[in-house]
Amino acid sequence: MVRIGREHFITRFGPELRAVAEVEPGGTAVFETHDCWHGQLRSEDQRMKGLDFTVMNPATGPLGIIGAKPGDTLAVKVLSIRTGRTGLVSILPGDGVLGHMVKESKTRMLPIEDGKVIFDGIAISAVPMVGVMGVAASGDEAGDVSTATPGRHGGNMDTKDVREGATVYFPVRQYGALLAMGDVHALMGDGEVCVTGCETEAEVEVRVDIAKRTVLDWPAIDDGESFMIVASAEDLDKAAEEATAAAVSLISRTQDIPWEEAYMLASLAVDLRISQCVDPRRTVRAVIPHRILKRPIGL
Numbered sequence: 001m002v003r004i005g006r007e008h009f010i011t012r013f014g015p016e017l018r019a020v021a022e023v024e025p026g027g028t029a030v031f032e033t034h035d036c037w038h039g040q041l042r043s044e045d046q047r048m049k050g051l052d053f054t055v056m057n058p059a060t061g062p063l064g065i066i067g068a069k070p071g072d073t074l075a076v077k078v079l080s081i082r083t084g085r086t087g088l089v090s091i092l093p094g095d096g097v098l099g100h101m102v103k104e105s106k107t108r109m110l111p112i113e114d115g116k117v118i119f120d121g122i123a124i125s126a127v128p129m130v131g132v133m134g135v136a137a138s139g140d141e142a143g144d145v146s147t148a149t150p151g152r153h154g155g156n157m158d159t160k161d162v163r164e165g166a167t168v169y170f171p172v173r174q175y176g177a178l179l180a181m182g183d184v185h186a187l188m189g190d191g192e193v194c195v196t197g198c199e200t201e202a203e204v205e206v207r208v209d210i211a212k213r214t215v216l217d218w219p220a221i222d223d224g225e226s227f228m229i230v231a232s233a234e235d236l237d238k239a240a241e242e243a244t245a246a247a248v249s250l251i252s253r254t255q256d257i258p259w260e261e262a263y264m265l266a267s268l269a270v271d272l273r274i275s276q277c278v279d280p281r282r283t284v285r286a287v288i289p290h291r292i293l294k295r296p297i298g299l
Contacts, residue, residue, distance in 0.1 A: 001027070001028045001029065001030065002021045002022075002023045002027065002028070002029040002030070002063065003029070003030045003032070004020060004021050004029065004030070004031050004032065004060050004061055004063060005032050005060075006032040006033060006034050006058075006060055006201070008020040008021075008060060008061065009034065009055075009058035009059060009060050009061070009180075009182065010058070010059050010061060010062060010147065010180050011054070011055060011056075011057065011058060011059075011146065011147050012145050012146055012147065013059075013134050013135070013136055013137050013145040013146075013147065013151075013153050013154070013155055013180070014136065014137060014145050015136055015137055015138060015139050015141075015173070015174055017062045017136040017174070017178045017180075018062070018178075019061075019062050019063060019064030019176055019178060020061065020062065020063070021063055021064070022063070022064040022065070022066055022176070023063060023064075023065060023066065023208060024065075024066050024067075025065060025066070025067060025068075025208065025209050025210045026207070026208075026209055027207070027208060028079065028205060028206065028207045028208075029063050029205070029206055029208065030203055030204065030205045031060040031061065031063075031180075031181050031182075031203070031204045031205075031206070032060060032201075032202075032203050033058075033059075033060045033181065033182040033183070033184050033201060033202050033203070033204060034058045034060070034182060034201055035084075035087075035088070035183075035184070035199040035200050035201050036056060036057050036131070036182075036183045036196065036199045037051065037056065037088075037199065038052070038055040038056060038058050039201065040052065040055075041088055041090070041107055043107075043109070044106075044107050044108060044109055046107070047105070048090075048092065048105045048107075056148065057132060057146075057147040057148045057156060057182065057183050058147065058182050059132045059133075059134070059147045059180035059181055059182040059183070060180060060181060060182050061178070061179055061180030061181065062136065062176075062178035062179060062180045063177075063178070063179045063180070063208070064176035064177070064178060065176055065177045065179065065208050065210060066176070067210060068172050068175065068176055068177040068210050069172065069175050070138075070172055070173055070174065070175070071172065071212075071213070071214055072172040072177075072210050072211060072212055072213070072214065073169055073170065073171060073172065073210070073211040073213060073214050073215060073216075074135060074169065074170045074171075074172050074177045074179065074208065074209075074210060075167055075168075075169055075208065075209045075210070075211060076133065076167065076168045076169075076170070076179065076206050076207075076208055077166075077167045077206060077207040077208075077209075078130065078162065078163060078164055078165065078166050078167070078168065078204065078205075078206055079164070079205040079206060079207055080164055080203075080204070080205045081128035081129070081130065081163065081164055081184060081202055081203075081204050081205075082128075082202060082203045082204075083112055083126070083128050083184060083186045083200045083201075083202045084112065084200045084201045084202065085111070085112055085113070086109055086110065086111060086112060086200065087109075087110045087112055087117060087185075087186045087187075087198035087199055087200035088107055088108065088109050088110060088196075088198070088199050088200075089107070089108050089110060089119075089194070089196050089197065089198055089199065090105065090106065090107040090108075090194075090195075090196045090199075091105065091106050091194045091195070091196075092105045092195065093105065095194075095195040095278065096193055096194040096195040096278050097191070097193045097194070097277060097278065098193070098194070099195070108120075110186075110198050112126060112186050112198070112200065117186050117187045117198050124187060125187075126186045126187050126198075127160065127163060127186075127187055127188075128163060128164070128184060128185065128186050128187075128202065129159075129160045129161070129162050129163040129184070129185055129188060130162045130163070130181050130182075130183070130184055130204055131156060131157070131158045131162075131182070131183030131184065131185055131188070131197070132147050132154075132155060132156045132157075132158075132180075132181055132182045132183035133154050133155075133157070133162055133168060133179075133180075133181040134147075134150075134151075134153045134154025134155040134157075134170065134179075134180065134181075134219075135153055135154060135170045135172060135173060135174070135177045135178055135179055135180075136153065136173055136174040136176075136177070136178035137151065137152075137153040137173055137174075138152075138153075138173040138174070141153060141173075144280070144281075146280070147180075147182070147183075148279060148280060149279060149280045149281055150230075150232035150276075150279060150281050150283050151232055151281065152171065152217055152218055152219070153170070153173060153219075154168075154170050154219045154230075155232075156183065156276075156279050157219065157230050157232065157275060157276070157283050158183075158188070158192050158197075158275055158276035158279060158283060159221065159228075159230055159275040159276070159283060159285055160185075160188050160189075160190060160275070161221045161223055161228060161285070162221060165223065165224065166221050166222065166223045166224075167221070167222045168219060168220070168221050169215075169216070169219060169220040169221070169222070170219050171214050171216065171217060171218075171219075172210075172214075177208075177210075179208065181204060181206075183199070184199075184200055184201070184202035184204065185197030185198050185199060185200070186198040186200050190273060190274050190275065191274050191275075191276060191277050191278075192275075192276040192277075192278055193277070193278065194278075195278045215250070216229060216246055216250065217246065218230055218231045218242070218243070218246055221285070225289065225290060226287045226288060226289050226290060227250075227287075227288045227290065227293060228285045228286065228287045228288070229243050229246045229247050229250070229285060229286045229288070230243070230275065230283060230284075230285045231243035231246060231283070231284055231285070231286070232279075232281040232282060232283045232284075233281055233282060234281060234282070235282055236274065236277055236282045236284060238282075239281070239282045239283060239284040240272050240284045242284075243272060243284045243285060243286035244266065244270075244272065244286055246286065247266055247270050247286035247288055248262045248263050248266050249262075250288065250293075251265055251266060251270075251288065251292065251293070254293045254294050255292070255293075255294045256294070265292060266286075266288075269288070269289055269292050270286055270287060270288050270289075271286070271287040272284055272285070272286055272287075273285050273287060
């Protein structure tokens with residue numbers, strides 16, 4: 001098993017990345033991750049004005065997968081997510097769905113105890129998930145690959161289905177794939193409406209493998225019941241269009257039916273869900289039940 005400490009982190013998924021550790025396909029790795037604030041927020045009274053925003057949303061890595069090359073698909077099985085004992089949720093003026101209504105920044109420190117996140121005496125079951133996970137982008141994507149931004153390489157997808165037991169797929173853009181991850185949430189609702197979930201440091205254990213083909217142009221998630229295509233764009237309408245187009249194309253191929261029929265089937269059985277609506281690009285996932293994927297997708 002490979003372990004990558006949180007001192008090894010990136011703030012961009014650029015094509016220039018170099019691996020800090022390597023593993024063979026089928027191997028496992030543990031990523032020690034910072035919270036999204038890089039550990040800079042330590043109390044509810046601390047002001048955000050003095051924070052170093054250049055190291056926000058750090059992603060631990062990158063991990064190189066030996067033999068991975070452009071045109072392959074990387075499969076990342078999330079084996080476990082161990083969060084810290086405390087998380088925090090913050091609001092900031094101008095950020096989030098209602099950011100225009102926020103007058104000043106505010107932070108709440110949240111105990112994480114016995115599988116629960118405690119907010120003002122309300123105990124909510126923790127569902128740890130990885131907010132940032134991705135691979136090195138292609139040269140064409142290099143202009144906007146901050147770890148705060150999602151895209152075809154993955155990145156800040158903030159999709160709560162990236163949790164224990166799920167397998168996340170990425171089209172490989174660079175040799176070695178160069179996987180990095182961070183921004184773990186002990187709990188987050190779809191949308192992440194105030195721009196933060198329960199932000200916490202964590203240790204994430206994964207198993208990686210390689211399929212020598214590419215099925216999709218977007219990241220995807222398999223939770224054992226559904227196959228989800230995760231698409232991001234400048235607004236929710238465009239993200240929904242991208243996710244739907246990819247889902248219809250996949251259904252057409254796996255069912256071996258015309259595109260028009262696949263489009264109708266998608267309207268009957270595929271759910272569109274908002275992952276997040278607060279990042280520089282918005283993210284929508286198309287959730288396809290396994291039962292309507294007639295043939296294996298080949299991963």
